[in-house]
Amino acid sequence: MPFGVDEAGKGPALGSMFAAAVYLEEPDELPDGIRDSKRLAPERREELAAILQSDDRVAVGIAEITPARIDAPETDMNSLAVAAHAEAIEGAADDLKRAADTTDSLSGLCDACDTDAERFARRVTDACSLEALSVDARHGADDDSPLVGAASIVAKVERDAHVAALADEYGEIGSGYPGDSTTREFLASYVDEHGDLPPFARESWSTCEDALAAAEQTGLEQF
Structure with missing residues (x-):
């Protein structure tokens, strides 16, 4: 599973929701200490996110779903979670292209934001503009998959920085x-x-x- 995807900020009353996709051909090369962001201190999350985003072997995509999109009457949070995951995957694919790496065939794992994980995977696949894309989704993937754990860290750090900017x-x-x-x-x-x-x-x-x-x-x- 060369990429993992997770979100942060689905439930708050204030601010945006963020999703991140992290791609690494060899997941064993992820930095030590990667796990679900909720199990890490904020300082450690920031340190790991900086390492991931500065590593040329790692492609990262980040999507922001603003309050205006969340409040739009024609949508719902499940659909927005699908959109966020798809946009993050497309962002990671763009990052790969900039690095002159191949994106002919991508596969990966999402942390399911739907009670039906298979349905969530299908919806994310359909929402992506990429061809030859294979998406799986599981509940608790941020605990089970280091790549999804890495994505959860990046998404959480983005959300925390967003909240800090609002507080400023x-x-x-x-x-x-x-x-x-x-x-x-x-x-x-x-x-x-x-x-x-x-x-x-x-x-x-x-x-x-x-x-x-x-x-x-x-x-x-x-x-």
Whole structure:
């Protein structure tokens, strides 16, 4: 399986979702310590991501799914996960072409973002513009496959950098996940001050809808 694909940020109420594809002809040549990104400290994830992206033998593709795409009424998160995986694979293929390597036939493994892993693999294959592409998908692939683990690291580091950039501009926003009290407090405070959601909010998420509703209720109670 010369490439692995995984995503980060499917569930947050704030910010983009990212997917990464990592290609390496000989997976045994991956740096030591590769595993599912959730099992690594942030500093170690950043170190490994930098090693992967600086290694000429490794091709990396990254896809970003913005809140605007997530909120579009004609789509859903499963379809967007498919699109993210496909776009990341195409990005890795472009990286291979720039390195003058062959992309005539590519095969790899995705961490399945659907209850039906085979269906997810078929949908990713159909969404890719590449010919001679073979995609497999499994649940828990980020634990079982070093290449998928590598992709999970790159995707998570991209998502973390995205959140850090938002925090630099807007103040502490937490992780962006609905269960994070800092995220909920940021949303409540922002809506209270501006009367609207921040531009990087997933407006269709119930967490964001609830923040707006709470602010509107507070406003009504003041009259």
